[in-house]
Amino acid sequence: GxxxxxxxxxxxxxxxxxxxxNCAYSNSASDYFIWYKQESGKGPQFIIDIRSNMDKRQxxxxxxxxxxTVKHLSLQIAATQPGDxxxxxxxxxxxxxxxxxxxxxxxxxxxxx
Amino acid sequence: xxxxxxxxxYLIKTRGQQVTLSCSPISGHRSVSxxxxxxxxxxxxLFEYFSETQRNKGNFPGRFSGRQFSNSxxxxxxxxxxxxDSALYLCASSLNAGNTDTQYFGPGTRLTVL
Numbered sequence: 001g002x003x004x005x006x007x008x009x010x011x012x013x014x015x016x017x018x019x020x021x022n023c024a025y026s027n028s029a030s031d032y033f034i035w036y037k038q039e040s041g042k043g044p045q046f047i048i049d050i051r052s053n054m055d056k057r058q059x060x061x062x063x064x065x066x067x068x069t070v071k072h073l074s075l076q077i078a079a080t081q082p083g084d085x086x087x088x089x090x091x092x093x094x095x096x097x098x099x100x101x102x103x104x105x106x107x108x109x110x111x112x113x
Numbered sequence: 114x115x116x117x118x119x120x121x122x123y124l125i126k127t128r129g130q131q132v133t134l135s136c137s138p139i140s141g142h143r144s145v146s147x148x149x150x151x152x153x154x155x156x157x158x159l160f161e162y163f164s165e166t167q168r169n170k171g172n173f174p175g176r177f178s179g180r181q182f183s184n185s186x187x188x189x190x191x192x193x194x195x196x197x198d199s200a201l202y203l204c205a206s207s208l209n210a211g212n213t214d215t216q217y218f219g220p221g222t223r224l225t226v227l
């Protein structure tokens with residue numbers, strides 16, 4: 001498959017455990033944040049988003065936490081499954097931005113059966 | 114509803130040539146953004162189109178250009194190809210421009226420049 005990044009931070013977890021993927025974003029003015037999952041050979045797939053007026057948002061098996069004080073985002077995946085293995089990117093968007101998402105470098109999640 | 118489609122999926126060109134990539138957004142989506150993904154630089158924004166107008170542009174040379182048609186389909190063109198242009202080119206569509214709507218990505222076009 002395609003490599004989406006050299007020397008990516010890697011998180012290795014056991015199937016069934018919870019995963020936490022962290023991201024430091026760059027612009028304190030950013031007000032919209034998204035987590036994407038990218039599997040080999042595919043484009044990024046939307047997982048969950050959060051706006052800056054919230055500090056937590058939950059989806060199905062996923063939770064995003066936003067700490068604006070330290071410009072930090074995290075993605076928590078409950079009961080991690082082999083199908084969760086992928087590269088995860090956080091992305092930020094500034095207010096009044098015209099469609100310009102700024103992506104982090106990504107974290108590779110590897111799930112051991 | 115069909116997702117974002119990109120054609121072609123794979124392309125091989127030589128230095129100095131030009132290339133045109135195509136993106137069809139999700140039905141009803143009016144905004145299309147283009148990104149370049151490389152192992153070294155990650156995902157970088159190229160430009161965004163809404164209602165046939167370029168609304169924003171990233172830090173890429175003028176060799177990279179694009180356009181959007183009245184049916185919201187978009188094309189990007191790269192002229193005078195360089196080896197460093199080898200990358201995965203992704204387009205993403207959203208309902209509207211700006212940060213009000215989530216962007217959904219296509220599978221990308223893998224461009225190799227020899």
